[in-house]
Amino acid sequence: MIDQHEIDTIKQGVDLVPFMQACGVQLKQVGGNYRGFCPFHEDTTPSLTVNPKENLWNCFGCDKGGDNIRFVQLFDKLSFDEAVERLKGYFPGGELPKNRKPKAAVKEEKRKITVQDKKLLARVVSYYQHTFTEDKRGLEYLRNRGISDKQSLADFGTGFVNGSLKNILPDDPEVIKTLKNIGILNKKGNETFYNCVVFPLYDKDGGIVNLYGRNIDPENGVNHLYLSGSRQGIINRQAVKRSSTIILTESIIDALTLYDQGFKNVIPAYGVNGLTDDHLFIFNSAVKEVYICFDGDKAGKEGAGKAAEQLKEKGIITHLVTLPDKDINIYFNRHTPEEFEQILKAANPESVEQSDSLNKRKQTLYRQEEHGFTVGYAKRQYQVKGIQRGDTQLKATIKVSEEMNSGDTILISYQVPLKSSPASSGLMLIGIFLLFFIGRNKLIDTDARLSDCTSQCPYGKLFMSWNNTAFFASTHNDMTAFLPYLLES
Numbered sequence: 001m002i003d004q005h006e007i008d009t010i011k012q013g014v015d016l017v018p019f020m021q022a023c024g025v026q027l028k029q030v031g032g033n034y035r036g037f038c039p040f041h042e043d044t045t046p047s048l049t050v051n052p053k054e055n056l057w058n059c060f061g062c063d064k065g066g067d068n069i070r071f072v073q074l075f076d077k078l079s080f081d082e083a084v085e086r087l088k089g090y091f092p093g094g095e096l097p098k099n100r101k102p103k104a105a106v107k108e109e110k111r112k113i114t115v116q117d118k119k120l121l122a123r124v125v126s127y128y129q130h131t132f133t134e135d136k137r138g139l140e141y142l143r144n145r146g147i148s149d150k151q152s153l154a155d156f157g158t159g160f161v162n163g164s165l166k167n168i169l170p171d172d173p174e175v176i177k178t179l180k181n182i183g184i185l186n187k188k189g190n191e192t193f194y195n196c197v198v199f200p201l202y203d204k205d206g207g208i209v210n211l212y213g214r215n216i217d218p219e220n221g222v223n224h225l226y227l228s229g230s231r232q233g234i235i236n237r238q239a240v241k242r243s244s245t246i247i248l249t250e251s252i253i254d255a256l257t258l259y260d261q262g263f264k265n266v267i268p269a270y271g272v273n274g275l276t277d278d279h280l281f282i283f284n285s286a287v288k289e290v291y292i293c294f295d296g297d298k299a300g301k302e303g304a305g306k307a308a309e310q311l312k313e314k315g316i317i318t319h320l321v322t323l324p325d326k327d328i329n330i331y332f333n334r335h336t337p338e339e340f341e342q343i344l345k346a347a348n349p350e351s352v353e354q355s356d357s358l359n360k361r362k363q364t365l366y367r368q369e370e371h372g373f374t375v376g377y378a379k380r381q382y383q384v385k386g387i388q389r390g391d392t393q394l395k396a397t398i399k400v401s402e403e404m405n406s407g408d409t410i411l412i413s414y415q416v417p418l419k420s421s422p423a424s425s426g427l428m429l430i431g432i433f434l435l436f437f438i439g440r441n442k443l444i445d446t447d448a449r450l451s452d453c454t455s456q457c458p459y460g461k462l463f464m465s466w467n468n469t470a471f472f473a474s475t476h477n478d479m480t481a482f483l484p485y486l487l488e489s
Helices: 004-013 016-022 068-076 080-088 104-111 115-134 137-144 150-155 173-182 252-260 277-286 298-313 328-332 337-347
Strands: 027-030 033-036 048-051 056-059 196-202 208-215 224-226 245-249 266-268 289-293 317-320 363-369 372-377 380-389 393-402 409-417 427-429 433-436 461-466 469-476 479-487
Touching (some): 004 068, 004 080, 016 027, 016 048, 016 056, 068 080, 115 173, 115 196, 115 208, 137 196, 150 252, 208 252, 245 252, 252 266, 277 298, 289 298, 298 317, 317 337, 328 337, 363 380
Parallel strands (some): 245 266, 245 289
Antiparallel strands (some): 027 033, 033 048, 048 056, 196 208, 363 372, 372 380, 380 393, 393 409, 427 479, 433 479, 461 469, 469 479
């Protein structure tokens, strides 16, 4: 057996950057790290990152990574012992230096995040979240990827790093030192996650212990970034409280895409080999079933198989989901939530997983009343009362309520003028008002405009006619539109 001292000496004594370059891997310095094309898969964009400070490498494309010994194992297809022997040849005379104190313990100490570190990290994340609302480049990047729901972005704690944090930092050497140790700032004092949309990852106590960054301009920087050190923390941990069934994705962007499409019981891994002890801990305590939905390439399929084995060891039922596209984000640029539900059924014919956004379109109640009607969609109810006054005015009162413990309701009155013009269909559209339920004790926005029902209301239904007025209701996501029509006599 190889002595641990020899292993530690080799890991520290053979610098990865020149070693990889000698193996033909072209690397370009980007900040404090180096980036290049990964030799272990068909890499079309530079996804290999080398951290010379830690002497570690990682590929965000195939999720392979490790130290110099692991690189030699994969590159030359050698066993661990053979890789160690080969790397010994890089020392003078093939002999390792004696009595060299290993630094492994020091590195592990750096990876620990104290309570004070968590508090400082939370303040930094809060600033990044504020920046996301001010600097629209991060939002525009996500919109271009089909992710736009404000609530989804807020639930994932989305932030953006534009380099302005250092302008508001206190003139305190200890704060700067701590931010460098955590990994928020690099050695030069610049922000590590510059030009990235960022997402915080939480531990079991709800503290922020890690940060993931996605570069909005991958041609000018590392595409994926985490804080240095061991992978820890989970995004959307509350999913296990909602459901005993979880959809496991390969990346955070994929998880956010699913969440945005109404599949709230989703949790991301750290790439194809990124099912961590944190995942297994929370899954083991609450999760009965997991749909593994990794990328459709070879690395994704192999990683899904490994994750399934890990979960099965914990007694968790697994279903491998096969995507017709490269990843989930690309899939939803071409397909609908209904089609994704069918993919889940293909993986498990007994699947009952549904998108919340689709459920909101389903009518749950219709009750005709003396002066109008009440209609329900998902958990919300809309009570409509209409009164026609004279020949030129229509007044409608809407009471919007949601199933809340307090039983709060929101009231709004709306009136539109009646206009006369011939209509071959026998119906005349006179107005539309769109209601957005924002939250408890908040106003509802209204907008009156003429609209063609056939194109604007694909999910609508004619509920009733009253006093020569027919009320047509339509829903789409969180929007409900009531269209009053005047019936020609």
